[in-house]
Amino acid sequence: MLMKVKTEDWVLEMRGITKSFPGVKALDGVQLQVRKGSVHVLVGENGAGKSTLMKILSGEHAVDSGEIFFQGTQLGQQNTRAALELGIAMIHQELSPVLDMTIAENIFLGREPMQTRWLGLFVDFERMARETQALLDRLGLPYRAEQKMRELSIAGMQLVEIAKAISRHAALVIMDEPTSAISDTEVAMLFRQIADLKARGVAMIYITHKMDEIFQIADDITIIRDGQYVDSGPASSYDQHKLIGLMVGRTISSIFPKETVPLGELALSVRGATRHGVFQNISFDVRQGEIVGLAGLIGAGRTEVARAIFGLDRLDKGEIWLNGQKLTLNQPSDAIQQGIAMVSEDRKAEGLVLCRSVQENISLANLEKFAPGLLLDLQAETEAGQKMRSMLQIKTADLNTVVGTLSGGNQQKIAIAKWLLRDLKVLILDEPTRGIDVGSKSEIHRLMTQFAKQGLAIIMISSELPEILGMSDRVVVMQEGHMRGELTRANATQENIMALATGAKT
Numbered sequence: 001m002l003m004k005v006k007t008e009d010w011v012l013e014m015r016g017i018t019k020s021f022p023g024v025k026a027l028d029g030v031q032l033q034v035r036k037g038s039v040h041v042l043v044g045e046n047g048a049g050k051s052t053l054m055k056i057l058s059g060e061h062a063v064d065s066g067e068i069f070f071q072g073t074q075l076g077q078q079n080t081r082a083a084l085e086l087g088i089a090m091i092h093q094e095l096s097p098v099l100d101m102t103i104a105e106n107i108f109l110g111r112e113p114m115q116t117r118w119l120g121l122f123v124d125f126e127r128m129a130r131e132t133q134a135l136l137d138r139l140g141l142p143y144r145a146e147q148k149m150r151e152l153s154i155a156g157m158q159l160v161e162i163a164k165a166i167s168r169h170a171a172l173v174i175m176d177e178p179t180s181a182i183s184d185t186e187v188a189m190l191f192r193q194i195a196d197l198k199a200r201g202v203a204m205i206y207i208t209h210k211m212d213e214i215f216q217i218a219d220d221i222t223i224i225r226d227g228q229y230v231d232s233g234p235a236s237s238y239d240q241h242k243l244i245g246l247m248v249g250r251t252i253s254s255i256f257p258k259e260t261v262p263l264g265e266l267a268l269s270v271r272g273a274t275r276h277g278v279f280q281n282i283s284f285d286v287r288q289g290e291i292v293g294l295a296g297l298i299g300a301g302r303t304e305v306a307r308a309i310f311g312l313d314r315l316d317k318g319e320i321w322l323n324g325q326k327l328t329l330n331q332p333s334d335a336i337q338q339g340i341a342m343v344s345e346d347r348k349a350e351g352l353v354l355c356r357s358v359q360e361n362i363s364l365a366n367l368e369k370f371a372p373g374l375l376l377d378l379q380a381e382t383e384a385g386q387k388m389r390s391m392l393q394i395k396t397a398d399l400n401t402v403v404g405t406l407s408g409g410n411q412q413k414i415a416i417a418k419w420l421l422r423d424l425k426v427l428i429l430d431e432p433t434r435g436i437d438v439g440s441k442s443e444i445h446r447l448m449t450q451f452a453k454q455g456l457a458i459i460m461i462s463s464e465l466p467e468i469l470g471m472s473d474r475v476v477v478m479q480e481g482h483m484r485g486e487l488t489r490a491n492a493t494q495e496n497i498m499a500l501a502t503g504a505k506t
Contacts, residue, residue, distance in 0.1 A: 017066035041218040045437040046409025059083035089165035099150040104132035155186030248439040256470025264288030267457035273318035293472030310342040339425035351415035354404035388417035
């Protein structure tokens with residue numbers, strides 16, 4: 001049902017929005033109503049149609065049928081420039097700033113102020129810098145207009161995108177997974193800016209899979225599933241259990257289905273691992289059937305340690321042992337041959353070939369299995385691909401679908417699937433559920449438990465403390481390249497982990 005609000009209180013109304021792509025109906029009669037000066041959270045599983053709906057609103061996609069009313073005026077087919085001029089700004093999950101340009105140049109990109117002299121042929125850089133600095137100061141952002149974008153963190157770049165939207169006098173700002181790759185401190189900074197936007201009467205559509213964020217920030221919630229509208233209402237009318245049920249259309253008994261698994265022999269041993277200037281003297285063990293969580297703030301060195309174990313980076317000092325054998329890891333192929341696999345945190349840059357098919361990506365790490373001679377065994381390759389598609393519930397029309405066209409959650413499943421066909425001993429999962437909906441998270445966590453029961457040793461890096469606490473048998477905590485402590489499942493609490501991760505005295 002639609003929320004009952006006076007018509008003049010709506011900044012946006014989308015009615016009966018339908019959109020099809022070749023072979024798939026992405027949206028089927030979806031509706032959305034957003035109040036002025038509110039945060040409206042849009043939720044649904046990966047592939048539900050959230051991003052498609054927002055791309056229609058921001059002018060990136062044309063709508064097949066339906067009506068859009070913005071500030072009381074019905075919109076026709078529009079492009080992104082027209083949407084911006086109307087006051088609709090979208091901050092994408094995958095930011096694309098011009099890194100070697102300044103903050104001022106990024107904020108005014110495409111609408112640079114021109115000098116009144118010289119026939120208006122030259123950009124007025126002084127005015128641009130002056131107006132940008134005034135904007136940054138007004139928003140309380142600790143940046144200089146002349147700073148290069150590459151000097152900022154991901155969170156800083158997102159805050160600059162918000163500043164850009166404000167400079168355009170946007171009445172509606174769309175934020176797609178804005179906290180997927182930032183620390184808790186940076187999230188707090190972002191939320192302060194969102195509160196300031198609300199106070200200014202700006203409406204926001206906020207897309208996230210994080211349950212704690214939804215109930216912390218939402219005024220209203222709309223749920224869509226499989227391209228169709230499900231429900232809308234004030235955030236106070238939902239709880240986590242009800243919301244998950246509406247999102248996935250089924251009951252999820254536990255997002256963290258951790259089971260106690262009898263531990264086997266020592267599988268992996270890291271001793272005194274050091275990479276100068278990155279991490280120092282890291283030592284820990286992982287047993288067969290054990291899930292060891294690597295916790296810490298962003299920049300603590302967790303991913304860098306994982307890269308060294310996988311042979312991506314060379315150690316300056318220290319040793320890595322597998323099943324009692326000291327390893328020499330000069331490159332990833334050395335680790336792979338020994339039965340070590342890694343799912344990277346950046347699936348698009350490091351985990352997948354986006355322009356190739358689902359089948360090809362799954363086969364990529366297993367070509368010697370499917371092509372023992374000169375020719376590729378297409379039947380064996382297809383059977384293995386179908387097995388992985390079924391096991392991980394990858395939503396795709398067929399195995400020939402180009403991976404780059406799939407949702408982020410399905411891409412992540414494929415990045416995991418390619419390793420599951422190998423005879424693994426150690427699986428490193430770096431942010432395995434980042435950008436994945438709650439239903440898919442539960443499925444991946446269930447698979448992790450299944451792999452542990454089969455004797456696989458798992459290292460899991462996660463910036464989400466509930467995931468670390470919910471899935472780890474032991475937790476290794478890092479801070480600024482150092483190992484600060486190791487906690488058993490019994491004494492691993494959010495307070496204990498954060499005390500170690502921040503260097504606080506306990």
